[in-house]
Structures are given as structure tokens and as C-alpha cells.
Amino acid sequence: MLIHSFLEYLEFEKxxxxxxxxxxxxxxxxxxxxCELEYGENDISTVHYNQIRNWIVNLVNEQISNRxxxxxxxxxxxxxxxxxxxxxxxxxxxxxxxxxxxxxxIQVPFxxxxxxxxxxxxxxxxxxxxxxxxxxxxxxxSTGIRRIELIxxxxxxxxxxxNTIKVLGKRNKERFVPLLKSVEETLKVYIKGKKEIFxxxxxxxxxxxxxxxxxxxxxxxxNSYFSKVSSKVKKSPHILRHSFATHLLNEGADxxxxxxxxxxxxxxxxxxxxxxxxxxIKKVYNQSHPRSGNKK
Numbered sequence: 001m002l003i004h005s006f007l008e009y010l011e012f013e014k015x016x017x018x019x020x021x022x023x024x025x026x027x028x029x030x031x032x033x034x035c036e037l038e039y040g041e042n043d044i045s046t047v048h049y050n051q052i053r054n055w056i057v058n059l060v061n062e063q064i065s066n067r068x069x070x071x072x073x074x075x076x077x078x079x080x081x082x083x084x085x086x087x088x089x090x091x092x093x094x095x096x097x098x099x100x101x102x103x104x105x106i107q108v109p110f111x112x113x114x115x116x117x118x119x120x121x122x123x124x125x126x127x128x129x130x131x132x133x134x135x136x137x138x139x140x141x142s143t144g145i146r147r148i149e150l151i152x153x154x155x156x157x158x159x160x161x162x163n164t165i166k167v168l169g170k171r172n173k174e175r176f177v178p179l180l181k182s183v184e185e186t187l188k189v190y191i192k193g194k195k196e197i198f199x200x201x202x203x204x205x206x207x208x209x210x211x212x213x214x215x216x217x218x219x220x221x222x223n224s225y226f227s228k229v230s231s232k233v234k235k236s237p238h239i240l241r242h243s244f245a246t247h248l249l250n251e252g253a254d255x256x257x258x259x260x261x262x263x264x265x266x267x268x269x270x271x272x273x274x275x276x277x278x279x280x281i282k283k284v285y286n287q288s289h290p291r292s293g294n295k296k
Contacts, residue, residue, distance in 0.1 A: 002045050002079075002083065002088065003025070003028050003029075003032070003044075003079070005082075005086070006024075006028075006078075006079050006082045006083075007021055007024065007025055009082055010024060014171060015171040015172040015173075016170075016171060017148065017170070017171075019148070023071075023075070024075045024078070024079075027071070027072040027075035027076065028044070028075060028076065028079055030072065031044055031052075031055055031072070031076055032044050034055045034058065035047060035051060035055075038051075038054065039051060044076075044079075045083055045088055045089060047093060048093055049093045049094065049096075049097070052073075052076065052093060052094060052097075056069060056073065056100075059072065060100075066100040066101060066102045067102045069100055070099045070100055070102060073094065073097065073099070074099075076094060077092065077094040077097070080092040080093060080094055107234065107238075107239060107242050108232050108233075108234075108239075109239060109242045109243035109246040109247070110226065110230060110232070110239060110240065110243045112247065114226065114229045114230045115137075115141055115240075115243065117228075117229040118137055118225045118226060118228070118229055119134065119137060119138065121225065121228065121229070122134040122137065122225065128193050128194070128197060128208070129208055131189060131190040131193050132190055132194070132205060132206075133221050133225065134186055134190070135183075135186050135187055135190040135205070136150065136205060136218065136221055136222075137221075137222070137225065137240070138182070138183045138186050138187075139165075139183060139187070140222070140237055140240040140241065140244070141240050141243060141244055142179065142180045142182075142183045142244070143165065143167075143177045143178075143179070143183075143244070143261070144177075144240075144241045144244035144245055144248075144258075144261055144262050145167050145177065145241070145263075146169070146170075146237075146238075146241065146263070147215055147218050147219070147237040147238070148215070149167045149168060149169060149263075150205065150218065150237070151205065151212065151213055151214065151215065151218060152168055153165065153167070153203075153204040153205065154202050154203060154204060155191065155201075155202055155203075155204050156202070157204070158179075158187065158204070160179075160184055160188070163178055163179045163181070163184065164176045164177065164178055164179060165177050165179055167263065169263040170263065170265075173263065175260070175263050177261060191204075194206065197210070198210040205218075218237055219236060219237060222235060222236060222237050222239075222240060223235045223236065226239075241262070242273060244261075245258050245262060245270070245273035246273055248261075249273060255267060255270060255271070258270055258273070
């Protein structure tokens with residue numbers, strides 16, 4: 001079956017994560033179900049753009065967000081590119097499709113004051129779970145790694161002798177991220193406590209039962225602590241990643257260096273974090289330029 005072949009291609013050749021492959025599978029099956037219901041056709045390799053357009057209209061009518069629809073269509077477009085690659089079709093029916101307009105959401109990073117308040121709060125607790133949570137917050141903010149990257153870290157991935165941590169990013173790409181001395185000390189204390197309770201565990205971050213942590217748990221940890229100090233609407237691991245990038249750029253870090261630290265494949269992905277840095281530059285500019293009218 002062509003969908004199955006495509007998913008295998010994503011897994012074994014493109015090295016996509018299971019989470020990503022599952023999302024592609026769900027999107028393709030959704031379109032196939034629509035075609036079967038509307039046109040009595042379950043072979044989506046032979047459809048025309050008009051049929052895809054009707055699917056998009058149906059999704060809009062279901063009040064699914066334009067962002068989600070664009071992601072679903074992108075999955076379909078990748079499928080047709082694969083079919084072209086293996087010479088099952090000649091023309092990609094989505095070749096000239098234009099994505100729906102999406103309002104750009106500005107994600108507000110945590111302030112340094114908020115981050116320090118959280119770390120100070122955790123510092124007052126010395127039990128194993130608190131040590132783990134402090135390490136999670138400190139590692140997120142000091143490295144900018146993704147949630148799934150943090151979850152998959154093994155103890156052996158930390159190299160205290162050269163102050164780095166090995167991270168397995170998207171498409172199984174490895175990168176080495178530097179560790180701050182303060183974060184190293186936090187991790188050493190946590191690992192020592194972890195080994196006393198769960199000496200056999202190779203995963204860096206584990207639950208109180210000794211199992212590998214999972215995505216919703218990591219989200220709850222971040223949301224719980226930052227809810228105490230921040231009124232921001234969104235309080236998630238990604239906002240900590242956003243804070244890491246924004247604070248570095250505010251302090252004059254090179255965009256290419258931030259790109260490498262974040263594990264982005266292109267600068268375009270990194271540039272979304274420059275909004276707040278640009279605001280700071282504008283403020284300095286307006287305060288400093290002789291013609292700004294703000295100088296006395």
C-alpha cells in the first residue's frame with residue numbers, strides 16, 4: 001500500500017520520529033476517509049486538486065484552524081512528492097496550492113526575573129523530585145533543547161569533563177550543547193540522588209517510580225512552577241526554549257550560533273525568536289539616536 005510505503009520512507013530514510021510519522025499517518029487517513037465517503041474512492045494517489053480543495057473546505061466548515069489545515073495539507077503534499085519520487089505519479093496535485101493565511105502568534109518569553117524566581121523556589125526543596133524538577137528547568141533554560149530531546153537524554157550523554165551534553169534532535173541528528181557550570185553542579189547533585197534510589201536507570205530524567213519521564217509530565221512540571229510566578233497565558237517547555245533564544249539574542253548572540261544551539265536546519269526557523277530582540281533594538285535606537293526626539 002502506498003501510504004504504508006510512504007510512512008516507511010519517513011521512518012527509515014528521512015529518520016522522522018514516531019510522533020511525526022503518527023501525525024502524517026493520521027492526516028493521510030483523514031483525507032482517505034473523506035475521499036471514500038464523498039467519492040467512493042480510497043486510492044488517494046489518483047485524486048485531483050478539486051477533490052483536495054473540497055476536503056479543505058470541509059475542514060474549514062468544521063472550524064478547524066488554518067494552521068492545522070495547512071499542516072494536514074503539507075502532509076498530503078509530502079505524500080505526493082514521494083509518489084513522484086517513486087514514479088507512481090507524474091504531477092503533484094498540490095504543486096500550485098497556496099497555504100491558508102495564518103495569523104502569526106507572538107509567543108512571550110519568560111523574563112529572567114521569572115526564571116530566577118522558579119529556580120529559587122525549587123532551591124528551598126531538597127527531595128528527589130524537586131532536584132529532578134530543578135534540573136529540568138535549569139537544563140531547558142540553559143540549553144534551549146526541545147521537550148522530546150530532554151526526555152530522551154541518557155546519563156551517558158552528559159560529559160562533565162568537556163562541559164557538554166549530547167542531544168538527539170529531529171531526524172536523529174546529534175548535536176553537542178555546552179553546559180553552564182551552575183547547571184553541571186545542579187545535575188551532579190540530582191544524578192547522585194537518583195543513583196541512590198534507582199542505580200540501574202540509564203535515563204537521565206525519571207518518574208518517582210523509576211520510569212522514563214514522558215511529555216505530559218514535563219509539561220506539568222514547567223506549567224506548575226511558572227504558574228506561581230508568571231501571569232503569561234502560555235507556560236510550557238517551548239516558552240523556556242523561546243526564552244533561551246530571546247535572551248541570548250538580546251545579549252548580542254550571533255543568530256547563526258543560536259541556530260546551531262537550537263538544532264534548527266535553517267535560519268528561517270531561528271528568526272521567529274528575533275521579535276523581542278528587535279523590540280529591544282528599537283527601544284535603544286529611539287533612546288539613542290540624535291534625531292529621535294528622546295535625547296535631552
